[in-house]
Amino acid sequence: MAMESVQVSAGVRLDVLIGANSKEPLLLKNPVLAASGTVGLESTGLLNVEALGGFVTASVTRYPRRGNPGPRVVETPSGILHATGLQNPGVHRLIKDQSPTWKRSTVPVIVSIAGDTAEDFAYLAGEIDGIPGLSGFELNLPGRYAGHGGTATEESAFIENLTYTVRSRTGLPILVKLPPDLWDICGAAGAAERGGADAISLINSPTGMKIDSWTGRSELGAFGAGLSGPAIRPLALWLVWLVSQTVSIPVVGIGGIASIEDTLEFIMAGASAVQVGTASFVDPKAAVEIVQRLPVEIEARGFHSVREIVGLAHPARLEADDN
Amino acid sequence: MSQLLVSVVSNERVLPSTYALTLDVGAAARDAVPGQVLLLRCGRSTDPFLRRPMGVGKTEGDTIEIMVQRAGAGSEWLIRLRPGDEIDCVGPVGRGFTLDASTQNLLLLGRGYGIGPLLGVAEKAVAQQKSVTLAVQAATADEVLPPRLLHPLIDYLVATDDGSVGYHGSIMDRVGELLPWADGICGSGPLLLMSGLASAIAARIPKKRAQIMIERRIACTSGVCFSCVVDTRRGLRRTCVDGPVFDSAAILWTERAA
Structure with missing residues (x-):
């Protein structure tokens, strides 16, 4: 494949490991994943999904969810607000209809699971674990309005317990995806690590809104909506930098990543891998182009692997490099 | 469905604020069905951000005509295109109008x-x-x-x-x-x-x-993201893969956005 020859000819190693201590570690051939609900095997006509490090499915819940009424997406400066309300057919229909396609995927499939309680997540992990072609779980935590997280302490306790409960149901890598609008994101990340997470996906969409100034109503079918796209990139980058210095498990950077430069910034901020999301809506080839450019751009900066530049921008690393 | 760089053949004002934009999309035009959509990237920046869905109109040879009404940043960019300009196009996607052989x-x-x-x-x-x-x-x-x-x-x-x-x-x-x-x-x-x-x-x-x-803002274009749904008797259906042409009796017309 052309992709392989580029990687080899540049002599740059792109592989990264998620879940080094888990029962079934996940070796990604490159650090570029498609973010949850943006690209799937059905997107093959638009991009070469097999060139990616893997992809995260749209979130699935225990029971079918109808999702929010429309409109579900509006544009914002350099991004979108999206409020699909987790429309999905429920885990049993997913297992019956969609999971058989996973084993055909030549790249890792990470299933995003969502729910309101730790029991929901445990149930989902238990039902899905062991399906051929499955490589890991990403936990899409309940929103802060779901009736928990009254204080930073309670929030962390909830996340630790939730992760631990899922851990008890699967040996596959668990990625805990955190939104930025938590009480204490470093505390939450530490709690996920203690609960047995293998990686922190950072960041989930912060909540935003848009109001029609003539009617006073939300322009979306819900009040709050997930903000994504380049609009959130600097915020995400900062949190990746911050959190990756407080946990010892890998961080997967997410937030408006659209180019090779964005990707390198996130890796240098401390991300071991990245997810490309909204950028795929604008340019379906964005993620694949990043993969293609990575070896050349890493080599141009005087390095030979992705792993070498993870956290290059951390003060401890900068200090060590100066000496 | 594919992503192509297509060229503008003509861009003619047909109504005070509406233009007929003819695009040379190559072989993709031959299978294009009126009522399917092309998703056009309007510029190179992040504003406007999303592609604009444009209904496939007349097709002839390698060309597809779309009608663009001036309505905002995306359409403003489209109506300024001139013959020979190139534009990033995904599509055609979705199910268009069907013509039954029995229809007279x-x-x-x-x-x-x-x-x-x-x-x-x-x-x-x-x-x-x-x-x-x-x-x-x-x-x-x-x-x-x-x-x-x-x-x-x-x-x-x-x-x-x-x-x-x-x-x-x-x-x-x-x-x-x-x-x-x-x-x-x-x-x-x-x-x-x-x-x-x-x-x-x-x-x-x-x-x-x-x-x-039915017209909707479309994001992923492959049925993954569930942004472009229409409320129907068979549940919420995606414009980009299940539509954008739907059966009149299936659509539930009560929803605010429907």
Whole structure:
């Protein structure tokens, strides 16, 4: 494949490991994943999904969810607000209809699971674990309005317990995806690590809104909506930098990543891998182009692997490099 | 479905704020069906951010015509395109209008840029020796598409809100009379007009159906993200893969955005 020859000819190693201590570690051939609900095997006509490090499915819940009424997406400066309300057919229909396609995927499939309680997540992990072609779980935590997280302490306790409960149901890598609008994101990340997470996906969409100034109503079918796209990139980058210095498990950077430069910034901020999301809506080839450019751009900066530049921008690393 | 760099053949103003943009999309045009959509990237920056969905209209050889109404940043960019300019295009995606072999009398109803896809259906139908009536509603005479843009064998029925040309008032009065004649009905235009068509059919000829094109903001274009859904009797369906053309009896017209 052309992709392989580029990687080899540049002599740059792109592989990264998620879940080094888990029962079934996940070796990604490159650090570029498609973010949850943006690209799937059905997107093959638009991009070469097999060139990616893997992809995260749209979130699935225990029971079918109808999702929010429309409109579900509006544009914002350099991004979108999206409020699909987790429309999905429920885990049993997913297992019956969609999971058989996973084993055909030549790249890792990470299933995003969502729910309101730790029991929901445990149930989902238990039902899905062991399906051929499955490589890991990403936990899409309940929103802060779901009736928990009254204080930073309670929030962390909830996340630790939730992760631990899922851990008890699967040996596959668990990625805990955190939104930025938590009480204490470093505390939450530490709690996920203690609960047995293998990686922190950072960041989930912060909540935003848009109001029609003539009617006073939300322009979306819900009040709050997930903000994504380049609009959130600097915020995400900062949190990746911050959190990756407080946990010892890998961080997967997410937030408006659209180019090779964005990707390198996130890796240098401390991300071991990245997810490309909204950028795929604008340019379906964005993620694949990043993969293609990575070896050349890493080599141009005087390095030979992705792993070498993870956290290059951390003060401890900068200090060590100066000496 | 694919992503292509396509070139502009022509960009002609056909109504005061509406342009007929003809794109050379190569071989992709040959399988394109009126009512499918092209997703056009409007510029290179992040504003406007998302691609704009544009209904496939007339097709000829390697070209597809779309109708663009000036409405915001995306359309402003599109109407400024000149012959030879290149544009990033994904598509055609979705299910367009279908023409049954048994259809003999085709009734088309539209308004504004929604007429674009109907012209594509009309030309295909005329080529198959079907009788075609195109009924349009417009605000004023200025907003009525010039007959020279239509195939001469298309019956053209016009109503204007102010009576400055054609029938004075609602085109639905005339459409109602034509419903028993029609054995194929397609609609594309504002939701109010389309829901009117659906309820007229349900009331007068409940066994018949119209194919109605629904416009939605589309994000992923491959059915993954569930942004572009339409409320139907079979649940929330995705415009980009299940539509954008839906059965009039299937659409639930109660939703605020539907």
